[in-house]
Amino acid sequence: MRKQLIWSAVSSLALASILLATPLARAADAAAGKEKAAMCVACHGENGISQIENIPSLAGQPDQFIQWQLVFFRAGTRKNEQMQPIVEQLNNEDIRNLGAYFSSLTPPKGQKDDDPDLSEKGKQAAAGRRCASCHTDTYAGTKAVARIAGQREEYLVKALHDYKSSTRSGGAMAAMADVAYPLSEEEIAALAHYLAHL
Incomplete structure (x- = not known):
């Protein structure tokens, strides 16, 4: 790795x-x-x-x-x-x-949150992993850093799995691998849910 x-x-x-x-x-x-x-x-x-x-x-x-x-x-x-x-x-x-x-283009808007408890867990995970330090406080991204607010939920799960397993390379690989590697499946699901519904 x-x-x-x-x-x-x-x-x-x-x-x-x-x-x-x-x-x-x-x-x-x-x-x-x-x-x-x-x-x-x-x-x-x-x-x-x-x-x-x-x-x-x-x-x-x-x-x-x-x-x-x-x-x-x-x-x-x-x-x-x-x-x-x-x-x-x-x-x-x-x-x-x-x-x-x-x-x-106008970015996608998060859908109505059907699981606020899961979003709260995701919000806590995002704060704990300091996601805003790169993706900005609104998770809109900046410069070469991706916008993750309102992104498709299952795609965010996939991206985090790809970083966790080192399957995804190119740009921010080292930083994202450090963040994603220790994430549990529950944290990945909660993070993706929270970000997708922003």
Whole structure:
């Protein structure tokens, strides 16, 4: 696991140096991003709000977060069979435009909470794990850190399991593995429920 964390950190630094060394040809174009996002709708939903189990909503995600995840998928650092053929078609300008587009969309709203007791346990777990220190007090994310408020509940469970098992790599792997590894199944379920209903 330690080697995987070190490799993830080295990969992230290498990708960062490539991105920083590449001059921006022009400012990101959200309208062009919307056109390019037509290929994302089938899975991630109209206006970036997913209706499919285990597929995340992208609406309202921070611009840099979207860009980094696409770069990680394209580089193969983050793996997903459905995403791979799509990201292979994207150039850097497409990635910047998609980041601008998805970040401009209204994020999903949490559904009516059907289990306030579970949410309270999740709230306590979030405070105990200091989730707000990276994801912000409203869990809306910032810069390269994901928005988790209002995200699909089962997707949050999946993401926490992937971090806990070191299945997910690319960006924040070390920090999230440290947070997720000690979580019990009950804490994962409570956290996901709480965040999804914000």
